[in-house]
Amino acid sequence: MRSLLLAMILVSATPAAAPLRADVVVTARPVRSGTVLGPSDILLQEGDMGGALSDPGAAIGMQTVRNLFPGSPIAPEDLQRPHIVTRNQEVTMIFENGLLSISTEGRALDGGAAGDTIRVTNVNSRKTVTGKVMPDGSISVSGAVR
Template sequence: MRLFLSAVLVAAPGALHAQVAPATVDTPVLVRVIEKGEPISPGDFAVEPRPASVARGAIAPIEAAGLEAARRLMAGAPVRAADLAKPQMVRRGEAVTIALRSGALSITTAGRALSGGGKGDPVRVVSLSTNRTLDAVIEGSSRVRVTGQ
């Protein structure tokens, strides 16, 4: 990041006082509006000068790559870590395929997710055939796995 310092001297007749403009820093900002849940790529960023106070906490485009917006993000705004989340492969209320695997045995059934998350995250699901709530682990998009109990 480059730091630009500038100062403006404002002088009125009979009075002297200086007004200092805030320092600016080259900051990665969004070039378009990103909706909640939408994935972010390095191409969504441009570098523009912003006051140092605004640039504080902004993350680099490469750090944001592959993550998704945790809320609606406006164009021209820097992105902070709290604005991003890892991609959700299962969302709350979504239909899922529940798989139970034990050795050579594999059973699948339809279900509904009670919470969301990314690959490898624990999630609670309801089996539509038995109406039982189960603890599962997210395997992929709309797919969860339960262990034999």
């Protein structure tokens, strides 16, 4: 019991480790949510790592998911792949099955980057389906109706 008490006292008396400091990626100016970051939007600055990015290449070309203030460290959770399709955007829905190919107009219910699965409403039938965002902004739909 004494050794346990002594160990607890020693652990509580040990100073906490200093935060790890290194060059981190920060914003150079105010950045609104949804902005795709370019080289002029970021800086490298010495600061606490605390989960912030240290490679500017990991931030350039990515889209912000929240507003960032000047000098704010940029963490991976602050960024996403840029959306090709935005919510309520008119899109071309394409259904392909073997030699059969059907295309029609739809409205995106979600935003998404290339490869993301989103919900889309067929403007003619008002049916909602899921589809994959293609690099050209069209939606490759499955046959599942919601």
